[in-house]
Amino acid sequence: MEEIKDDPMAFYRNEDPRCPHCLESISISDNELWYLYQEECHEIDCPNCGKEFAISSEATWRFTTAKEIDEL
Ligand SMILES: [Zn+2]
Numbered sequence: 001m002e003e004i005k006d007d008p009m010a011f012y013r014n015e016d017p018r019c020p021h022c023l024e025s026i027s028i029s030d031n032e033l034w035y036l037y038q039e040e041c042h043e044i045d046c047p048n049c050g051k052e053f054a055i056s057s058e059a060t061w062r063f064t065t066a067k068e069i070d071e072l
Helices: none
Strands: 041-045 052-056
Touching: none
Parallel strands: none
Antiparallel strands: 041 052
């Protein structure tokens, strides 16, 4: 676990936010943290260790295309 703690990339742009205190990945759905999908900075109490940490949320867009709109 020490390796993760010392690696800033372990906390960067993860699919699930990782607590910088206990290093757990926090499941958005298991913890019903849907508001984290708003693109802004948040402060939460870690559901695993209870310590507060900050999260910056960022959305990734995907585009699906078809020849006609009713095919989407
Ligand atoms: Zn934690």
